[in-house]
Amino acid sequence: xxxxxxxxxxxxxxxxxxxxxxxxxxxxxxxxxxxxxxxxxxxxxxxxxxxxxxxxxxxxxxxxxxxxxxxxxxxxxxxxxxxxxxxxxxxxxxxxxxxxxxxxxxxxxxxxxxxxxxxxxxxxxxxxxxxxxxxxxxxxxxxxxxxxxxxxxxxxxxxxxxxxxxxxxxxxxxxxxxxxxxxxxxxxxxxxxxxxxxxxxx
Amino acid sequence: xxxxxxxxxxxxxxxxxxxxxxxxxxxxxxxxxxxxxxxxxxxxxxxxxxxxxxxxxxxxxxxxxxxxxxxxxxxxxxxxxxxxxxxxxxxxxxxxxxxxxxxxxxxxxxxxxxxxxxxxxxxxxxxxxxxxxxxxxxxxxxxxxxxxxxxxxxxxxxxxxxxxxxxxxxxxxxxxxxxxxxxxxxxxxxxxxxxxxxxxxxxxxxxxxxxxxxxxxxxxxxxxxxxxxxxxxxxxxxxxxxxxxxxxxxxxxxxxxxxxxxxxxxxxxxxxxxxxxxxxxxxxxxxxxxxxxxxxxxxxxxxxxxxxxxxxxxxxxxxxxxxxxxxxxxxxxxxxxxxxxxxxxxxxxxxxxxxxxxxxxxxxxxxxxxxxxxxxxxxxxxxxxxxxxxxxxxxxxxxxxxxxxxxxxxxxxxxxxxxxxxxxxxxxxxxxxxxxxxxxxxxxxxxxxxxxxxxxxxxxxxxxxxxxxxxxxxxxxxxxxxxxxxxxxxxxxxxxxxxxxxxxxxxxxxxxxxxxxxxxxxxxxxxxxxxxxxxxxxxxxxxxxxxxxxxxxxxxxxxxxxxxxxxxxxxxxxxxxxxxxxxxxxxxxxxxxxxxxxxxxxxxxxxxxxxxxxxxxxxxxxxxxxxxxxxxxxxxxxxxxxxxxxxxxxxxxxxxxxxxxxxxxxxxxxxxxxxxxxxxxxxxxxxxxxxxxxxxxxxxxxxxxxxxxxxxxxxxxxxxxxxxxxxxxxxxxxxxxxxxxxxxxxxxxxxx
Numbered sequence: 001x002x003x004x005x006x007x008x009x010x011x012x013x014x015x016x017x018x019x020x021x022x023x024x025x026x027x028x029x030x031x032x033x034x035x036x037x038x039x040x041x042x043x044x045x046x047x048x049x050x051x052x053x054x055x056x057x058x059x060x061x062x063x064x065x066x067x068x069x070x071x072x073x074x075x076x077x078x079x080x081x082x083x084x085x086x087x088x089x090x091x092x093x094x095x096x097x098x099x100x101x102x103x104x105x106x107x108x109x110x111x112x113x114x115x116x117x118x119x120x121x122x123x124x125x126x127x128x129x130x131x132x133x134x135x136x137x138x139x140x141x142x143x144x145x146x147x148x149x150x151x152x153x154x155x156x157x158x159x160x161x162x163x164x165x166x167x168x169x170x171x172x173x174x175x176x177x178x179x180x181x182x183x184x185x186x187x188x189x190x191x192x193x194x195x196x197x198x199x200x201x202x
Numbered sequence: 203x204x205x206x207x208x209x210x211x212x213x214x215x216x217x218x219x220x221x222x223x224x225x226x227x228x229x230x231x232x233x234x235x236x237x238x239x240x241x242x243x244x245x246x247x248x249x250x251x252x253x254x255x256x257x258x259x260x261x262x263x264x265x266x267x268x269x270x271x272x273x274x275x276x277x278x279x280x281x282x283x284x285x286x287x288x289x290x291x292x293x294x295x296x297x298x299x300x301x302x303x304x305x306x307x308x309x310x311x312x313x314x315x316x317x318x319x320x321x322x323x324x325x326x327x328x329x330x331x332x333x334x335x336x337x338x339x340x341x342x343x344x345x346x347x348x349x350x351x352x353x354x355x356x357x358x359x360x361x362x363x364x365x366x367x368x369x370x371x372x373x374x375x376x377x378x379x380x381x382x383x384x385x386x387x388x389x390x391x392x393x394x395x396x397x398x399x400x401x402x403x404x405x406x407x408x409x410x411x412x413x414x415x416x417x418x419x420x421x422x423x424x425x426x427x428x429x430x431x432x433x434x435x436x437x438x439x440x441x442x443x444x445x446x447x448x449x450x451x452x453x454x455x456x457x458x459x460x461x462x463x464x465x466x467x468x469x470x471x472x473x474x475x476x477x478x479x480x481x482x483x484x485x486x487x488x489x490x491x492x493x494x495x496x497x498x499x500x501x502x503x504x505x506x507x508x509x510x511x512x513x514x515x516x517x518x519x520x521x522x523x524x525x526x527x528x529x530x531x532x533x534x535x536x537x538x539x540x541x542x543x544x545x546x547x548x549x550x551x552x553x554x555x556x557x558x559x560x561x562x563x564x565x566x567x568x569x570x571x572x573x574x575x576x577x578x579x580x581x582x583x584x585x586x587x588x589x590x591x592x593x594x595x596x597x598x599x600x601x602x603x604x605x606x607x608x609x610x611x612x613x614x615x616x617x618x619x620x621x622x623x624x625x626x627x628x629x630x631x632x633x634x635x636x637x638x639x640x641x642x643x644x645x646x647x648x649x650x651x652x653x654x655x656x657x658x659x660x661x662x663x664x665x666x667x668x669x670x671x672x673x674x675x676x677x678x679x680x681x682x683x684x685x686x687x688x689x690x691x692x693x694x695x696x697x698x699x700x701x702x703x704x705x706x707x708x709x710x711x712x713x714x715x716x717x718x719x720x721x722x723x724x725x726x727x728x729x730x731x732x733x734x735x736x737x738x739x740x741x742x743x744x745x746x747x748x749x750x751x752x753x754x755x756x757x758x759x760x761x762x763x764x765x766x767x768x769x770x771x772x773x774x775x776x777x778x779x780x781x782x783x784x785x786x787x788x789x790x791x792x793x794x795x796x797x798x799x800x801x802x803x804x805x806x807x808x809x810x811x812x813x814x815x816x817x818x819x820x821x822x823x824x825x826x827x828x829x830x831x832x833x834x835x836x837x838x839x840x841x842x843x844x845x846x847x848x849x850x851x852x853x854x855x856x857x858x859x860x861x862x863x864x865x866x867x868x869x870x871x872x873x874x875x876x877x878x879x880x881x882x883x884x885x886x887x888x889x890x891x892x893x894x895x896x897x898x899x900x901x902x903x904x905x906x907x908x909x910x911x912x913x914x915x916x917x918x919x920x921x922x923x924x925x926x927x928x929x930x931x932x933x934x935x936x937x938x939x940x941x942x943x944x945x946x947x948x949x950x951x952x953x954x
Contacts, residue, residue, distance in 0.1 A: 009757075037584060040593070041651030044754040059757060068593045071600035072651050075658035079761050 004048055004057040008167045010160070011076050013101060014086035015094040016065030019120040022150035023086065024062045027160050032151050039064040041072050051164045058164060077108035081170075082116060082163045089119040089147065092128045095137075102141060114166055116144040118159065123149040306339045307357060314360035317367040321374070327393075329371050330400035336364040337402050372401050376410070383414045396469050404470050405477065412481035415458050419451075419482065423489040426450045431496060441535045444497040445542035451489050452550040455482060459557060473565015475558050476579050483554075487587030490547070494591050497543075501536055503598060510605045530609040533602050540599040541647045547592045548648040551583065596652050603640055604659045610636045611663055615671050620713060625720045625837050633668060634728045641736050645743045650751055653740060654758040661761035664729070669768045672725075675718035676776045680783045681708040716835050719776040723837045726769045733762050773843065781847040784828075789848065792824045793855040797862060801869030802942060808868050818876035822883050825852070829887055838889070845888040849895045852880070856899060860906075864940050870906035877903040898928045905929075905937045911948040914938070918954055 012020040021039050025031045028045045043062040048055055061080070063073035077083065085101050087094040098117075105115065117138040119129060131147060138145035144162070148155040313332035320329035375397050382390035391414060398407025430447040433440055459479065466474055498504065506528065513527050558579055566572040583589060614632035621628070637660045644656035737759060741747070747755070796817055803811060825848070832844055856877075865873065881896045904925075908914060914934075917925050929937070931954035938949045 037581065040584070041649075042654070042754070044750060044757065046753065068590070068597050069651075071597045071604070072655045075600075075604075075655040075662075078658065078662045079764075 004055040006054065006164075006168055006171060007057045007059065008081040008164065009059045009061065009076075009079055010082045010084060010163060011061045011063060011080040012084045012086060013063055013073065013105075014065060014084075014118075015088070015097050018065065018086045018088040018091070018094050019150050020065065020084075020086050021062050023084075023118070023120060023148065023156055023159075024060050026150040026153055026156045028060065030153075032153075038066060039069075041069055042076060047160075049161060049164055051161055051168060054168060056164045056168065058160060060160075074104065074108050077105065077113075078110060080109060080113055081167050082114040083109055084116045084118055084159070084163075085143070086118045086120050087129070087134075088121050089129045089134070090121055090124040090126045095129045095134070098137060112170075114144075114163060114170065115142065116146065116159070116163060117141075119145075119147040120150060122147045122154060123152045309335055310339070310357065310360045310364065314363040314367070317364060317371075321367060321370060326371065326375060326378070326397055327400075329367065330375070330397045333364065333368045333371055334400040334402075336368065368401060371397075372403060375401065375403075376406065379410055383410075383417070392465075395465070399470050404474065408466065408470065408474060408477050409481060411462075412478050415462070416482060416485040419454055419458060419485050420489065422454055423451050423485075423492075427489075427493060427496060430493075431500070442539045442542055444493060444500070445539050445546065447493050448490070448543050449546050451486070451493065452546055455486055456550065456553055458482065459554070463557065463561070467561075471565065472561055473575075475561035475565075476575060479554060479558050479579075480582060483583070483586055483588070490588050490591050494594070501539075506533075506536075507598070507601060510601060513605070527609070528605070530606045530613065533606050537599065537602050537606060537643065540595055540602065541643055544592060544595045544599060544647045544649065544652075547588060547595070551588065551592070555580075555583065592649075596647065596649055599644075599647060600652060600655050600659075603644065603656055607636060607640045607656075607659060608663055608667070611668060615668070620717050625717070625835065626724045627717045627721060629671075630721045630724055630728065633664075634725075634732060637664070638732060638735075641732075642739065645736075645739055648743065650740075650744060650747070650755065654754060657736070657755075657758045658761060661758075661765060664725075664762075664765045665768050668725075669765070669772060672718050672722050672769075673772050673775065675714060676722075676772065676779060678711065678715065680715040680780055681711055713835075715776070715779075716832075719773065719780075719840055720835075720837045722769045722772045722776065723840045726766050726773075729762050729766050729769070733759055773840065777840075777843045777847050780844060781851060785848050785851045788824070788828060789851050790855055792821050793852060793859055795820065796856065796859045801863050801873065802866040803868040803872065805868070808872070811872070816872075816876065818879055821852075822880065825883070842888045842890045845884065846890055846892065846895070849884055849892045852884075853895055853899045857902065860902060860940070861936070864942050865906050866941065866943050867909070870903070870908070870941060874903040874907040901925065901927060901929055902937050905934060906941060908938075908941075911938065911944050911952065914952065914954075 012024065014020055016038055021036065021043065022032060024043070024045055025033060028047045039062060041064055045060045045062065046057065047060065048057045050056070061076050063069070063076065083105055085098065085105070087098060089095075105113070117134065119131070119134045134147065135145050144166075146155055146159050146162075148159060150156060313336050317329050317332040317336075320326070320332060375394050379391065379394040379398075381387075382394060391411075395407060395411050398404065398410070426447050430443045433443050437443070439446055459475075459482070462478070463475055466478060509528055559576060562572060562575045562579065566575055611633050614629050614636060617632075618627050618629040641653070641656055641660060644653045647653070737755070740755060744751075799811075799817055800807075829845065829848070833841060836844060860873070877896070877899050881892070881900065884892050884896075904917065905914070916923055918927070918934075927934070934954065935949055935952065938944055938952075939946055
């Protein structure tokens, strides 16, 4: 029924109210619906994009940030191809929680999962987390980094397209059997390569 | 002068003919004239008639002109009349209005007189009816009337009286209502409830009444909770006592709504259920929270959750510390109770939604207002404590269910046993029984997110833990009598270390391997069946799913197919193991026997060879003995995979030994025969097609069986008889060169 070459699952996580649903809505529907309630459980959206002349179907899982939905949302980590961890650049506590989120990702997600750190709401005047702080955190933890604004539609498209194109590369590499082992986070040598990609995404 | 005569004769004939012609014409003209003559009198008559008509036509014209005049007159006058009627109409409506105002005034008088007496007589219905009549009057007009009419003071006085009476009545009714509530005087409660809307106190009425109902609900709920707490442990409902209590609460509330909705609708009009439900929901929230707290306490949920968390952490770090692990069986009943509690809450929420939305639909005609009302109601329900508790219940449920599934499957694997009559072991049936049970139970929560989470968990457990077990069993290998000593020793050693085997028990570890392989195969079937049945059951349980929800569910279910592909990898791995440890070591010497035979037969030698046991007969016999030892122990598709691996091995090896031999014409003929009988033996042994695997070998035999070199052109090329070759031209030539009777220059000269 639909023709696409790749299907990827992308899961968004992060504290309640950082704008996960808005990012997804902006990307999938081009909307910024203000003042909507907290997400309940998990929302599910699909968008097909064309990257490098390939049709890619992105299955986007928008999870609820509230604690009481954790047991639902955690069950989606395992099969995710990419995880987007979102914080609010104007809200320090959402940044402070990142290590907890990473621990959860370590516990439940596949080791091969593509991890992206996103600082959302850069349209806001009252920034609390400077860009370089987010950048450093991402670098330390082997993640891509990007700052976005769902409201102003800044970097939202870039974020998802970049994820899609990276996953395509990953999938193509996997076709060639190659046992490159599992890279641990504190392995400095592997993180160099990752940070290169990091700068590329900006 | 015969010519002249002739011409004369001709002329005569001509003349006669013309005469004849003229005669006919004359006759025709005569006829026409006769006709015209007969018509003449008619025409004359008509002309005469017309002449007579002429004067009367003049008269008609004059009369027509008159008629036009008359009609014009009529239309003018009718227009005048309709104008008058219009004037009359407006006059009449003014009169009506006036009458209404007079009526209002009269009623005002009557009401103002009546209301006091009614109040004094405690006939509040009558009083309220008066006030209601008063309130239904246009207050602005009333004021205007008062200024128009001479006895101003009188009217204003009445208005004031009624306003006073209204406020008096309002406070009386409110007071009386509270009193009635205090006295539990049902009749009075209902009586005053009906009076409120007459006094324009719709909201107050609903609020007061619902407060009263709230009290009743609270009272009943408290009683029920107390009973629940004091229920003896031996009671047979004890295991679901909190679900029962919750059900009682919801049923009570639903009944309250059901009973009072018609009452509210009759006396207050539709569209007000929303307000009522909001008030009742507050009580519902309080009571639900209480029941929930008691449940948490009584079932020791917090402790259990902690224990589970710790177990999860421990098993992540080490396989030791199995102390104080909760037996999943002990959680079974509790999980059942939670699903029941969640399902009841879900049902109640759906019930209230349905009721209120239907009421709003009828009660608020304006589309925008209606949508606003619906949204605000949905939001208030979403933010309600009940919704929160539902989420918490679901969260607890999921934690427990996930633990239950993982632990039960661990147990099933640990308690695995092989029944020699079966091809698979108990853990497959047990595991899928557990998975199905858990998913079914999640369906009974009535929540799609919960169902999806459990499906995800099941995928995880099957794909990781369960497949790992199968894979590690296969990794131990299939001990074969043909292993070299060190290999055999290692296998044995590791088996002994695992403590599952007595030394020398290769038979048992062979069985373990085969069973694991069979388990993987039957799992693929189970997964497909599970997927299908689960989808059907969910569609039945949640009939109102929209496209998005369907997509969500299907995406989660598709996770099960990755389990299947994992299992297929495991089977492949196992078959490869068998290939290297069982097939290769045996097949190679059997096929190598080909080298011991000369393939350059004389006629005589040929008949001797064919009389004895041929190479292929021995090979088939050996293969049969190998296959028969696996035919019954492997599942059908595993056996097919085994045969396929065997075929690959045999054909490849045979190709190799052929290359090391040389043939004459008869030798080639025999080879062709032998390849055919080998292919037909293997084809009969399996349900899969092995044609493809024999393609190269068959072609090699064909090449070696040629009469002469040039004959190859019958098979090579682009004509109809040509084969689709699996051999490259150089391969083909090298096989041809094995024929000692072919000249190598001829072969090399071939253009392919």
